[in-house]
Amino acid sequence: MSVTVRFAPSPTGQIHIGNARTALFNWLFAKKAGGRFVLRFDDTDQERSRREYADQIEADLSWLGIKPDLVVRQSERFALYDRAVEKLKEAGLLYPCYETAEELELRRKIRLSRRLPPVYGREALKLTEEEKARFEAEGRKPHWRFLLPNFDDDPFAPQRTEIKWNDIVRGQQTVDLASMSDPVLVREDGTFLYTLPSVVDDIELGITHIIRGDDHVTNTGAQIALFQALGAEAPAFGHHNLLTTATGEGLSKRTGSLSIASLRETGVEPMAVASLAVLIGTSEAVTACRDMDELASRFDPASSSKSAAKFDPAELQMLSRSLIHSMPFEEARPRLQELGIKGRQAEAFWNVVRGNIDKVPDAAFWWKVVREGPERPALSAEDGAFVNAALDLLPPEPWDRGTFAAWTDRVKAKTGRKGRALFKPLRLALTGLEAGPELADLLPLIGREGVLSRRP
Ligand code: GLU
Secondary structure: OOOEEEEOOOOOOOOOOEEEEHHHHHHHHHHHHHHHEEEEEEOOOOOOHHHHHHHHHHHHHHHOOOOEEEEEEEHHHHHHHHHHHHHHHHHHEEEEEEOOOOHHHHHHHHHHHOOOOOOOOOOOHOOOOOHHHHHHHHOOOEEEEEOOOOOOOOOOOOOOOEEEEEEEEOEEEEEEHHHHHOOOOEOOOEOOOOOHHHHHHHHHOHHHHEEHHHHHHHHHHHHHHHHOOOOOOOOOOOOOOOOOOOOOOEOOOOOOOOEEHHHHOOOOOOOHHHHHHHHEEOOOOOOOOOOOOHHHOOOOHHOOOOOOOEEHHHHHHHHHHHHHOOOOOHHHHHHHHHHHOOOOOHHHHHHHHHHHHOOHHHHHHHHHHHHHHOOOOOOOOOHHHHHHHHHHHOOOOOOOOOOHHHHHHHHHHHOOOOOHHHHHHHHHHOOOOOOOHHHHHHHHHHHHHHHOOOOO
C-alpha cells in the first residue's frame, strides 16, 4: 500500500511550533516515500472546536509549505463512528459502565492501598440486567469502555499481554495491556473521546504510518488492540520528542505561545521555522534549509532524541537572517514586487541590501532611501559644509562599484579628511543612518542626480 500519513489537530486554538513539528515530520516522511498527506481535523468536540481555527491551521500549514492531498473533518463522519460502536457492542467488546467520577476515584484509592495497580477493575461487567435497569431508572447514563484483550477466559484475571511495535522514531516498543484500564470510548452524553474516531478514520482513510508526539506512546497499545477489534491491521507508528519553551515549559494551543501565526507576524521566514521545527532535538546540525527538498534530505525520524527539546526564538531569528542574506533574487522577486520594489534596479538593489536586513519587508525601507533619499539627516554645520564640498567633486556617470573609491580619493585629497571623519558624514547624508549596505554598492543605485539631491 502506498504511504499515507495524517496530521490530526483538534481545531481548538492556534497550532504552535510543536504541532508544526508533528505536521512536518508527517509531510517529510510522505514526501520522501512519494506518499500522501491527509489533514484530519479532530473536531468531534463541538463546543471547543471552531471553523476559524481549522481555517487558520490550513493557512499556517500552507505558509510552512504543506499542501494536504485531502482534508477531512471528524464532525462530518459521525455515521462511521456510530457503526463502529455497534460493531464493538455486538462483539461484546464495548460495555456500559455507570460509575461516577467520585466512585472511580474511591475504588482507585482502595486498590492503591491494597498495592494493586490502580486500573479499572471491570466491576461494570458484573452488573445484572436489573441493576443496569435500576441505574437507568435513576437517570444515570452509561459511559462505554473497550474491553482490552488482556485475559484468557476470565476478564477479572488479566494476564500480561505484550503489544509490540517497531517505532519509526523510538525503535522497539512494548506495552503491557494488563497494566491499563479499559479505555472509555463513549461518554455519558454520547460524545466520543478521541480514541475511537481516530482509529476508525485511520482505518477508513488507509493511513499506513501514524507519526505524532511521544505523549501518545501509551495510547498506542490500546489503539493497536482497537484496530484489531475492528478487523484491521494496525499501521506503523512513530512518536517524536516534544518541544518546550526555552525555559522548559510545555507548549499549548490555548495559551497561543509560539503559535505559527505569531511567528509569522514577526516576519520570520517559513523555511527557518520549518528547519528549526524539524532539526531541533535531533542529531542533525540545526541549519536553515532553503526548501523542502533540502529539508527532506536532512530529515531522518530515527535521529530524534528521546528527551524534549527546547525551542529558542533567538535561534529562529538567526536562521531566518541566514536565509535572507543568501536569498536569490528570483526567490525574493514576488515578495519584493508586493512591496513595490520592481523595475530595472530591483535585482541589483536586492543583492546589495539583503545582507543588511532581518526580514524581507525591511527592504522597503532601503528602497525608499535609495529612491527618495533619507529623512533630513542630522549633520553638524561643519560636516554639512564638508558634504557640500564633496558633492562638488562627484565624477560624471556612468557609475559602477569603483566610483565610490575614485570619488572619495578625490575628496580625501581635496579636504584632507580621512577614515571615519570622511565616511560618516557621507553615509549620513546619503542614507540617513550610520550603518547599512556598502556605500560603494549603493552609489550606482542612487545615481548622480539622486546623490546631488541629498545636498544638506
Ligand atoms: N487530535 C489528536 C491530538 O492532537 C491526534 C493524536 C494522533 O495523532 O493520534 O493529540
